[in-house]
Amino acid sequence: MKVRREVLSRLHRLFYDGNRHREYASIWAMKTESLNLLLSPDEMAEADRLTIQKGVPEFELMQNAGQVVADYVRVNFSPCTVGVVCGPGNNGGDGFVVARLLRDAGWFVKLTFMGARDRLGEAARQHLDLWGAEDSPINDLLDECDLLIDGLFGAGLDRDVVGTFAELIKRMNRTRKPIVAIDMPSGIDGATGAVRGAAIRAVASVSFFRLKPGHFLLPGKSYCGDVHLGQIGILDAVLPRIGGKVWHNGPDLWQIPPYEAQGHKYSRGHCLVLSGDALSGGAARLSAMAALRSGAGLVSLFGDKAALEVQAHHVTEIMLKPAPLEKLLQDERFNSLVLGPGAGVTNALRDKVLSTIAAQRGCVLDADALMAFESDPKSLFDHIHRYGGDNIVLTPHGGEFARLFGKMDEAESKIEMVRIAAEASGAQVLLKGADTVIGAPDGRVVINSNAPAILATAGSGDVLAGIIGGMLARGMSGIDAACGGAFIHGACAQGFGKEGMIASDLVAKLPEVLMAVDK
Numbered sequence: 001m002k003v004r005r006e007v008l009s010r011l012h013r014l015f016y017d018g019n020r021h022r023e024y025a026s027i028w029a030m031k032t033e034s035l036n037l038l039l040s041p042d043e044m045a046e047a048d049r050l051t052i053q054k055g056v057p058e059f060e061l062m063q064n065a066g067q068v069v070a071d072y073v074r075v076n077f078s079p080c081t082v083g084v085v086c087g088p089g090n091n092g093g094d095g096f097v098v099a100r101l102l103r104d105a106g107w108f109v110k111l112t113f114m115g116a117r118d119r120l121g122e123a124a125r126q127h128l129d130l131w132g133a134e135d136s137p138i139n140d141l142l143d144e145c146d147l148l149i150d151g152l153f154g155a156g157l158d159r160d161v162v163g164t165f166a167e168l169i170k171r172m173n174r175t176r177k178p179i180v181a182i183d184m185p186s187g188i189d190g191a192t193g194a195v196r197g198a199a200i201r202a203v204a205s206v207s208f209f210r211l212k213p214g215h216f217l218l219p220g221k222s223y224c225g226d227v228h229l230g231q232i233g234i235l236d237a238v239l240p241r242i243g244g245k246v247w248h249n250g251p252d253l254w255q256i257p258p259y260e261a262q263g264h265k266y267s268r269g270h271c272l273v274l275s276g277d278a279l280s281g282g283a284a285r286l287s288a289m290a291a292l293r294s295g296a297g298l299v300s301l302f303g304d305k306a307a308l309e310v311q312a313h314h315v316t317e318i319m320l321k322p323a324p325l326e327k328l329l330q331d332e333r334f335n336s337l338v339l340g341p342g343a344g345v346t347n348a349l350r351d352k353v354l355s356t357i358a359a360q361r362g363c364v365l366d367a368d369a370l371m372a373f374e375s376d377p378k379s380l381f382d383h384i385h386r387y388g389g390d391n392i393v394l395t396p397h398g399g400e401f402a403r404l405f406g407k408m409d410e411a412e413s414k415i416e417m418v419r420i421a422a423e424a425s426g427a428q429v430l431l432k433g434a435d436t437v438i439g440a441p442d443g444r445v446v447i448n449s450n451a452p453a454i455l456a457t458a459g460s461g462d463v464l465a466g467i468i469g470g471m472l473a474r475g476m477s478g479i480d481a482a483c484g485g486a487f488i489h490g491a492c493a494q495g496f497g498k499e500g501m502i503a504s505d506l507v508a509k510l511p512e513v514l515m516a517v518d519k
């Protein structure tokens with residue numbers, strides 16, 4: 001019933017043409033069973049429990065989990081001597097299955113169990129019995145095996161790893177042998193990606209049913225190696241009961257509105273970008289070019305006449321509007337704005353932001369547009385709550401985020417930080433970084449993980465703001481535009497290569513990437 005209501009309201013909004021900001025279909029509301037959904041270890045344990053309650057034996061889930069890992073190993077490695085290190089819980093139980101299946105396939109397998117048989121659960125104990133061979137001393141296993149399987153801890157890690165286990169993890173890493181992690185690299189917190197004391201550095205992590213935030217948040221991501229997902233019989237039908245609210249970003253989550261055959265440039269939206277002054281216009285120009293390449297029908301730079309006269313020497317397709325913002329906002333066709341890049345932190349900028357919000361336009365508030373509220377963020381947030389923030393995207397980097405929302409030491413992870421910030425501000429918050437996290441005011445969070453290191457270059461953030469501005473102009477909602485923008489931005493950098501990229505190269509890559517994500 002709830003889903004039906006969401007679909008109906010989505011359809012209502014689809015056909016609603018609010019003049020100021022048109023909204024197209026977002027497939028977001030129908031994503032309960034999406035493979036992009038991420039589950040925390042606790043949510044995963046709940047999915048496991050509900051599935052078992054519905055009659056699927058835990059023994060079978062464990063058998064299937066081991067099978068998925070063994071299959072991964074057989075496809076990706078040549079037969080060799082494998083050492084399986086099993087911990088005291090069900091992660092170790094999966095390890096018993098992997099060991100048995102690889103042995104059955106003719107591989108030479110050693111296994112060390114770092115727990116007590118009588119403390120294992122029933123299913124793990126049965127699988128230990130089926131393995132049935134002598135335990136190997138850990139020194140022999142580490143010396144003699146070519147490939148290690150990490151079955152120490154998975155979803156049940158609930159404290160820092162210390163003492164013997166921490167030493168073992170470090171020794172496994174020091175062998176420099178390839179390690180395949182079952183579920184998560186042991187020591188990585190699946191909910192937050194934090195290293196809990198010590199963690200396995202895996203070449204691959206094979207997980208089950210749905211991935212976890214820790215596979216994508218740093219530093220966890222850099223410990224996982226290749227991440228592989230397999231299905232083990234946990235039922236999709238349990239997902240509505242879990243009600244997960246964190247997703248991994250990808251084109252399945254959002255849809256760029258297609259061009260209409262009858263459309264004209266105004267029906268594709270008009271994005272206004274505030275120019276910096278005469279000596280600081282490059283950032284806004286990058287945003288404007290990105291917005292235009294992202295498919296906004298028209299893009300205009302506005303600002304001081306002196307600044308626009310300089311811009312006139314650089315732009316061709318982009319128009320220049322030397323009019324005051326208040327006047328521009330009377331024209332409803334300007335449906336999206338990008339404010340902040342190179343703008344300078346001034347009271348005048350602050351006023352422009354507040355006017356834009358009051359005029360209920362889609363907007364991206366970046367850099368200086370955020371810092372203009374550093375001393376009084378509440379005035380920004382109150383304004384957004386008053387006029388509505390569905391189509392507003394704030395794009396702070398870590399430093400700006402802390403200055404606007406406070407340090408949030410209490411918060412558990414980037415997910416919690418962004419969730420709190422989105423709720424407080426009433427807008428979408430896109431916290432930039434190597435693991436960009438995007439939050440909506442209703443608690444939904446999306447992790448974007450496709451940004452390569454070369455994206456950390458001057459002007460890259462201006463391009464991101466422009467892409468999101470272009471998406472808003474085309475009629476995407478704030479959350480869809482933010483997620484789409486972050487993914488497309490990362491994909492542009494990935495498509496460029498490893499060296500020498502500058503921000504305008506991202507703009508040049510946009511057509512190729514937009515074609516690739518077009519559904």
Ligand SMILES: NC(=O)C1=CN([C@@H]2O[C@H](COP(=O)(O)OP(=O)(O)OC[C@H]3O[C@@H](n4cnc5c(N)ncnc54)[C@H](OP(=O)(O)O)[C@@H]3O)[C@@H](O)[C@H]2O)[C@H](O)CC1
Nearest residue numbers: 048062088089090091153154155156157158159160161183
């Ligand atoms: N839902 C699924 O997809 C399935 C998952 N399977 C696998 O099971 C694990 C989760 O199993 P679980 O038994 O809940 O947890 P772990 O094996 O990860 O770890 C629990 C044991 O580890 C001890 N523990 C936890 N943290 C530490 C630590 N820092 N230092 C030392 N020991 C630690 C804990 O000990 P206690 O003292 O707290 O009791 C437990 O003994 C999941 O990751 C999958 O691999 C199923 O096989 C199939 C279904």
Ligand SMILES: [K+]
Nearest residue numbers: 150153184186
């Ligand atoms: K593990």
